Amino acid sequence: MAGTALLDVNNVEVVYNRTVQVLRGLSLRVPEGEIVALLGSNGAGKSTLLKAVSNLLSLEDGDVTAGAIRFRGDDIASLTPHGLVRRGLFHVMEGRRIFEDLTVEENLTAATFALTGRDGASPDFDLVYSYFPRLHERRKGLAGYLSGGEQQMLAIGRALIARPSLILLDEPSLGLAPKLVEEIFGIIARINAEQRVSMLLVEQNAAVAFAVASYGYILEMGKVVIDGPVEKLMRDQDVREFYLGLGGAGAERSYRDIKHYKRRKRWLS
Amino acid sequence: MDMLFLAEVALAGLGAGALYALTGVAFVLIYKATRVVNLAIGEILMLGGYAFLGFAAGLGLSPWIALPLAIAAGGVFGWVVERSLIRPMLGENPISVFMVTIGLGSILAGAVQLAWGADPLRLPEFLPGTPIFIGDAYLAPKVAFGFAAAAVVIGLFLALFRFSRGGVALKATAADQGAAYSVGIDVPRVFSIAWILACATAAGAGVLVGAIGGISPTMGVFGLSVLVVVIIGGLDSLAGALVGGLLIGLVEALAGTFLGGEFKLVVTFALLLVLLMVRPYGLFGTHEIERL
Ligand SMILES: Nc1ncnc2c1ncn2[C@@H]1O[C@H](COP(=O)(O)OP(=O)(O)OP(=O)(O)O)[C@@H](O)[C@H]1O
Numbered sequence: 234m235a236g237t238a239l240l241d242v243n244n245v246e247v248v249y250n251r252t253v254q255v256l257r258g259l260s261l262r263v264p265e266g267e268i269v270a271l272l273g274s275n276g277a278g279k280s281t282l283l284k285a286v287s288n289l290l291s292l293e294d295g296d297v298t299a300g301a302i303r304f305r306g307d308d309i310a311s312l313t314p315h316g317l318v319r320r321g322l323f324h325v326m327e328g329r330r331i332f333e334d335l336t337v338e339e340n341l342t343a344a345t346f347a348l349t350g351r352d353g354a355s356p357d358f359d360l361v362y363s364y365f366p367r368l369h370e371r372r373k374g375l376a377g378y379l380s381g382g383e384q385q386m387l388a389i390g391r392a393l394i395a396r397p398s399l400i401l402l403d404e405p406s407l408g409l410a411p412k413l414v415e416e417i418f419g420i421i422a423r424i425n426a427e428q429r430v431s432m433l434l435v436e437q438n439a440a441v442a443f444a445v446a447s448y449g450y451i452l453e454m455g456k457v458v459i460d461g462p463v464e465k466l467m468r469d470q471d472v473r474e475f476y477l478g479l480g481g482a483g484a485e486r487s488y489r490d491i492k493h494y495k496r497r498k499r500w501l502s
Numbered sequence: 503m504d505m506l507f508l509a510e511v512a513l514a515g516l517g518a519g520a521l522y523a524l525t526g527v528a529f530v531l532i533y534k535a536t537r538v539v540n541l542a543i544g545e546i547l548m549l550g551g552y553a554f555l556g557f558a559a560g561l562g563l564s565p566w567i568a569l570p571l572a573i574a575a576g577g578v579f580g581w582v583v584e585r586s587l588i589r590p591m592l593g594e595n596p597i598s599v600f601m602v603t604i605g606l607g608s609i610l611a612g613a614v615q616l617a618w619g620a621d622p623l624r625l626p627e628f629l630p631g632t633p634i635f636i637g638d639a640y641l642a643p644k645v646a647f648g649f650a651a652a653a654v655v656i657g658l659f660l661a662l663f664r665f666s667r668g669g670v671a672l673k674a675t676a677a678d679q680g681a682a683y684s685v686g687i688d689v690p691r692v693f694s695i696a697w698i699l700a701c702a703t704a705a706g707a708g709v710l711v712g713a714i715g716g717i718s719p720t721m722g723v724f725g726l727s728v729l730v731v732v733i734i735g736g737l738d739s740l741a742g743a744l745v746g747g748l749l750i751g752l753v754e755a756l757a758g759t760f761l762g763g764e765f766k767l768v769v770t771f772a773l774l775l776v777l778l779m780v781r782p783y784g785l786f787g788t789h790e791i792e793r794l
């Protein structure tokens with residue numbers, strides 16, 4: 234992972250309520266253009282790291298007590314959460330967090346505030362609808378009435394409106410049927426390739442994360458325990474056993490289509 | 503029963519109710535954006551009345567210049583209060599913030615009394631005086647003007663809220679602050695704007711209320727009726743403030759006329775109790791009313 238990183242997290246420690254330490258010297262990098270996967274069991278601190286990066290941690294009485302987080306080389310400590318979004322760092326939060334009492338269109342309108350202060354950037358609703366035609370059909374309806382999958386699409390659609398250079402995606406597969414997971418991850422891979430957006434992807438579903446990512450980190454108790462290129466992680470015996478749920482040999486056949494897309498993207502770029 | 507008399511009482515009630523609704527809208531704006539139950543809203547309304555008096559009688563300006571100045575003074579006051587008192591307390595116990603607004607209210611009432619004395623004062627006449635008849639029913643012209651002004655301003659707020667980008671930002675902030683930040687909304691700015699608009703509106707309502715009934719350092723009790731209005735309508739519903747305001751105005755006028763003035767409050771609070779038992783969120787509210 235040589236070269237300049239879009240996101241550089243260096244030895245970060247996070248404490249909640251001035252008492253509970255959750256991250257213990259975590260370091261990771263997201264290079265320009267890549268999808269980086271961040272895996273780990275429940276409570277490992279994955280969402281906490283994303284909140285630290287987007288500066289939303291302060292809303293939950295969490296503090297970065299050591300280390301540094303740099304986005305495009307700038308320390309984020311002095312930036313406001315909305316300021317960071319306006320600079321191109323968009324956090325799709327865990328649980329989707331769409332505005333249920335607003336229409337689909339108003340949810341996208343809310344995200345146009347991310348373009349404040351960026352000259353020449355006008356919101357492109359059609360781009361969102363081209364990736365997610367179902368959102369177009371339901372644009373006048375209340376977002377609260379969307380299905381779980383459609384709500385996830387809306388959460389990603391809001392990110393697209395903001396034209397970010399980095400998206401932090403927190404468990405987009407949460408609570409979705411396998412078929413839908415495949416569809417959404419196919420679109421995530423396309424967005425990465427076509428819009429040149431880098432992503433830091435938090436997942437429980439390692440198989441699908443590895444299908445789109447090029448590099449992975451595995452987190453335990455607030456620290457990185459294993460990291461490496463996805464091909465290497467997939468050969469790692471522990472990773473296979475604990476994260477991919479594969480005991481012996483048996484190659485992983487699922488998510489073939491997404492992988493196919495990933496190969497094509499490599500070839501494109 | 504004389505139908506004409508009943509109609510006149512009802513019209514006067516709706517006129518008063520429109521001003522409740524207008525002040526209720528101010529209250530709701532603040533609650534929606536910052537989740538602060540602002541008990542000083544009645545005193546901010548009072549401040550609007552005295553500011554108008556100061557500009558019109560004190561500085562001798564034309565009432566039509568003094569009116570926008572009084573509204574602007576309310577806005578500036580809201581901005582200062584939000585930045586200096588409310589924002590540092592956000593995230594703290596809602597009861598502490600609630601107490602701060604009570605304190606603010608008494609300070610305002612005290613300050614006004616120091617500056618202008620305790621006696622009720624009349625505002626310079628500036629509203630049209632030709633009697634208005636709706637059918638055969640007489641309506642005091644000032645009340646009619648207050649009703650019309652309130653209707654226009656509330657209509658404007660409802661439209662802004664529904665159709666403007668700023669309205670989306672306010673609704674998003676009200677629904678989920680963290681998510682609002684995460685899509686790039688400047689949440690603290692939403693707080694500021696909500697307080698500025700709300701306090702300007704309350705100050706404007708204060709000029710109307712004062713033009714009809716005069717001003718005094720105790721006119722902040724108007725805020726009590728407004729509190730009932732927004733609890734009935736739902737603390738976070740603009741439409742609720744509108745309906746609740748008209749309803750309370752009407753009920754107070756009818757109770758005051760047919761049962762006697764001392765029954766006004768009893769009937770209003772009885773209505774409030776019954777409604778809260780049936781609908782704990784108020785008529786249109788979505789949020790559980792905070793237990794204070
Ligand atoms: N606001 C908070 N205040 C206090 N502790 C918190 C807070 N948020 C998270 N924690 C604690 O921090 C630890 C890590 O939480 P985090 O949400 O980062 O885990 P995660 O890796 O995202 O887990 P999951 O896969 O279940 O989403 C947990 O033990 C959790 O209880």
Ligand SMILES: [Mg+2]
Binds near residue numbers: 279280
């Ligand atoms: Mg999580």
